[in-house]
Each structure stands twice: as C-alpha cells, then as structure tokens.
Amino acid sequence: MRRPLRGNGLCARPLSEALRQRVPGQPGLPEWLGDPLWRVNYKGKAALGLACIEWVTWRLAGLTDVTDLLSRLEAAWASMVALPYSKNLDYGVSNDVMNPGNPHGPRQDALIRVQDLHFVFKKGRHQMSMEAGKCAALGLHMIPPDADFEPWLRRALDALATSCPAGEVDQPKGKVKVIDHGAPRPVPREWFESLSTPVDDAADRAA
Numbered sequence: 001m002r003r004p005l006r007g008n009g010l011c012a013r014p015l016s017e018a019l020r021q022r023v024p025g026q027p028g029l030p031e032w033l034g035d036p037l038w039r040v041n042y043k044g045k046a047a048l049g050l051a052c053i054e055w056v057t058w059r060l061a062g063l064t065d066v067t068d069l070l071s072r073l074e075a076a077w078a079s080m081v082a083l084p085y086s087k088n089l090d091y092g093v094s095n096d097v098m099n100p101g102n103p104h105g106p107r108q109d110a111l112i113r114v115q116d117l118h119f120v121f122k123k124g125r126h127q128m129s130m131e132a133g134k135c136a137a138l139g140l141h142m143i144p145p146d147a148d149f150e151p152w153l154r155r156a157l158d159a160l161a162t163s164c165p166a167g168e169v170d171q172p173k174g175k176v177k178v179i180d181h182g183a184p185r186p187v188p189r190e191w192f193e194s195l196s197t198p199v200d201d202a203a204d205r206a207a
Contacts, residue, residue: 029133029136029137032154033133033136033137033153033157034129034133036157036158036160036161037129037132037133037157038129038166039161039165039166040157040160040161040164040165040166041164041165041166041167041184042121042128042166042179042184043080043164043184043185043186043187044160044163044164044184044187045128045129045131045132045160046080046117046120046121046128046131046132047080047186047187047188047189047191047192048132048135048136048156048157048160048187048192049113049117049128049131049132049134049135049136050073050076050077050080050114050117050135050189051156051189051192052132052135052136052138052139052153053069053073053110053113053114053135053138053139054073054189055139055142055143055147055149056106056110056138056139056142056143057069057070057073057110059106059142059143059147060103060106060107060110060142063103064103064104064107065107066107068111069107069110069111069114072089072111072114072115073114075087075089075118076089076114076117076118076121077189079118079121079122080121080186080187081186083121083122089114089115089118089119090115090119106138106142109138110138113131113134113135113138116131116134117131117132117134117135124179125179126179128179136153139153140153155195156192156195159195159196160187163187163191163196164184164187167184
C-alpha cells in the first residue's frame with residue numbers, strides 16, 4: 001500500500017468511544033472550512049476532498065479492509081489528470097455495516113464520499129464545494145486531534161487559495177448546470193505533502 005499523506009501514523013489505532021457511533025450527517029460546514037473552499041478552483045476542491053479521504057483511509061487501515069477504497073482513490077486521482085479515462089466508481093450501499101463500533105460503516109462513508117465527489121467532477125456539477133466539504137468533515141470526525149489533521153487541512157486550504165485560486169468559471173452566475181474545469185492544471189496527490197506555493201513540481205516529486 002502507498003504510504004499515508006504526512007506519514008501520520010494512523011494505521012490500526014482503535015476507534016474512540018465517540019467514533020463508535022454512526023458518522024453524523026453534515027448539517028453545515030464551519031466558516032473556517034466553508035469560506036476558504038469558495039476561494040479555491042474546481043480541481044483544487046476536488047483534490048482536497050480526495051486527500052481528506054486518504055487520511056480517513058489510513059485511519060481505518062488495520063481495522064477493516066481498505067483495499068477497495070485505496071483502488072477507488074487511485075482511480076479518482078487518475079481522473080483528475082485524464083477525465084476521458086475515468087471509471088465508474090459507483091458503490092452499493094449496505095445497511096448491515098452501520099452498527100455502532102463497526103469500522104465497515106466509516107469505510108462505507110468514505111467510499112460514498114469518493115463516489116459522489118467523482119460523479120460531480122465527471123459531470124462538472126457545481127456542488128464541488130459541498131462534496132469536498134463533506135470529505136473534510138468526515139476527516140474531522142474520524143481522525144483524532146493528535147494526528148494533526150485539522151492543522152494540515154487549514155494549511156492546505158490556505159495553500160490552495162494561493163496556488164489554485166477560484167476564477168469566474170468556478171463561481172458562475174445564473175443557472176449554470178455544467179462547469180468547464182478543463183483548463184486549470186490538476187493538483188497532484190504529492191502536492192499535499194509539500195503544500196508549496198506556487199505549485200512546485202520538483203518539490204512534489206521530492207515529498
């Protein structure tokens with residue numbers, strides 16, 4: 001398996017009592033998360049969502065089988081680079097895994113987040129801020145504070161706002177159903193190691 005982002009040492013750590021409950025719904029994002037997301041372009045939002053789910057994946061590694069989740073993440077990252085070659089990442093939901101304390105439940109939540117973000121990206125739908133926010137919110141819920149996920153997320157948002165600022169195409173006016181996100185460069189997974197501003201290919205490769 002690929003190494004975790006930031007080498008965060010999350011693998012096989014037991015779930016805390018709070019996390020033994022069903023991952024809650026998303027009533028809304030905190031301002032410190034929602035507002036900065038609006039300042040990031042479409043591909044930056046999508047990449048941030050996938051990076052957050054990578055953190056969640058390594059949180060669950062050793063507690064449940066994350067092989068399928070890692071494969072779907074790999075396919076979703078590839079879609080960022082070459083959308084015409086994107087695969088169908090639809091996932092069949094099972095209610096049997098949602099008992100409190102069952103790590104298959106959070107894994108299913110992560111799989112659903114990848115499915116929905118990938119669908120929105122593939123179709124160019126305008127809900128990318130919401131989908132990326134859901135991925136980040138899942139990470140905030142799942143990952144213990146001492147793993148430094150929230151500080152990393154805040155730094156990533158600041159760096160994305162500088163390196164991948166939103167343009168007019170990312171904040172359309174009127175009834176725009178499809179966003180053309182083909183022009184901006186994709187944000188590589190490795191960038192979330194360095195968070196270099198501006199995006200530095202050499203630093204990403206060395207991360």
